[in-house]
Amino acid sequence: MNNETEVSTEQALKVINLVQNAIGNSITGVSFFKVNGYRNEYGEIANHLINIGASYENAKKKDIEWLENVDLSQFDWGEDVAVVDEARRILIEAFIAPNKAQSDAQKDAYTHIISGVKVHNQNAHLYIYGYAVKTAKGEWNKTIIKQADQSKPKGAKPLTRAKNELRWHLRTGQFKMFKYEVKTDTEIQLVGGGDTLELDA
Secondary structure (H helix, E strand, O other): OOOOOOOOHHHHHHHHHHHHHHHHHOOOOEEEEEEEEEEEOOEEEEEEEEEOOOHHHHHHHHHHHHHOOOOOOOOOOOOOHHHHHHHHHHHHHHHHOOOOOOHHHHHHOEEEEOOEEEEEEOOEEEEEEEEEEEOOOOEEEEEEEEOOOOOOOOOOOOOHHHHHHHHHHOHHHHHHEEEOOOOOOOOOEOOOOOOOEHHHH
C-alpha cells in the first residue's frame, strides 16, 4: 500500500483492505484478476480474465518495432492505405514521446495495491488494468453472459478508425482498464492455486 496517499473515505479503506487481505493469502504472488459479471457502458455483461502481471513497457517496445517494419500492403484495411500509414506514424510518435505524466494531484487520488490494481480514495472504485488475452480466432477471451443493449457509436473520423485498426494488431491494444463499484457484500478470493484473484461484480 502507498502510505503517502491519504485515504479519504471509510468505504475506500474497506475496499483497500478487502483487496490487500486477498492478496496477502497468496504464497506465489498474484498475476491474474478474474471478474465475473462485469457490465460495460454498452450493457454487455461478461466474465473477464485479466493478466495484471504483463509488462506494458515490453509490449510497447514490440509494438514500436512492428509499426516501424510492417508492410501495410499485406493487410486488408478498412481505410485508405495512406490514412493507415499516417495513423501508423502518429502511433509511433505517441509511443516514443508520450504525453506528460499525470499530475501529482491525480496520482495522489489513488492507493496502488499492486501493479495493475488501485483504489480511488474518494469514490472507492476499484480499477484493474492489465492484458486481456485474445483467443486463436482473434476475439477477446471472455465469456459473454448478456449481449450489449446498444451498438458502439459510429461517425469516427477515418484517421481514428485507422488507429483503431492498427491497435487491433498491437500488444498494447490488448491492455484494458476495468472499473468496479465494489458492493458492501463483495468478496475477493484467491483461486487457481493462489495466483488469481476472483471478484463477482
